[in-house]
Amino acid sequence: MYHISNDKRSFQSSEWIFEALGDLIIQKNYEEISITDIVNRANIGRSTFYRNFDHKEDVLRFKCDQKCMELKEFLFDYQNKNAVPPGPASTKPFFTYWSANSVVIELLIKVNRIDILNDSYADILKKYYDDNAYVLDEIPVKYVEYILAANVGSSIGVLVQWIKNGKRDSPDDLAEIVILQLMQNFYRLNF
Known part of the structure; x- marks a missing residue:
């Protein structure tokens, strides 16, 4: 701690x-x-x-929690300044933030402790959902934790892969890839 x-x-x-x-x-x-x-x-x-x-692990946890809190503030500021609702429109600023703040993720990958990032991001995303409850209004309560886990897993998975690829893709490219995947999943579910 x-x-x-x-x-x-x-x-x-x-x-x-x-x-x-x-x-x-x-x-x-x-x-x-x-x-x-x-x-x-x-x-x-x-x-x-x-x-x-x-413990030394707490140093990594602190920095990760700190960066995730900054991410939350960054996303709120972006949404307020650009009148963007929560959701897929926040994909680009999410990747923009991490593009400028990837050191902690790089260290967590190196020490094989992505679980720390998963925990920190899950805590922040839960608070984000709590602050924007209307985002999940249509979702039965019993599914919310699964939606949270899916969002955390996919977001962190993309970040980890991006770093392993040498950060060669821009935040715009990453956002486009993720939104394309979301649209394909939506299309498959509805047709």
Whole structure:
């Protein structure tokens, strides 16, 4: 678990810790990275690490949660500025955001912990659905968790594949691919 207090020093030290862990992940096996390695690289005291985090995994979880919260705000801002309803129209800004913020996903892929991204995104998407309840008005309550799981799985799956492909496709291309797939699925269900 992480315990980042709402003060500037705590936030700054958590950033140094994340940067240190990221550098170490590039250089050696995740399993071989110790807390001592992280604090030495971040040039902080061990007590500073434990004031903010319990385990090295918590560093990744914190950064992932932080980026997913930023994503939620980014999508709300986009919808408000462009008068776009929630749903497929948010596909392009979703990929635009991750195109500029992919470092945490790249690290999670490298350490084989995409589950952290799945959990963070599922939490944010659930809050997004709660804030926009009308999006699911027509859906029976017993299906909502399945819809959430399908959206999380497909969104994260596309992001992971995009990174594995070297991020060669633009956010526009990714949005087009996903919307095309949604339309094909819709067409198959209705005809």
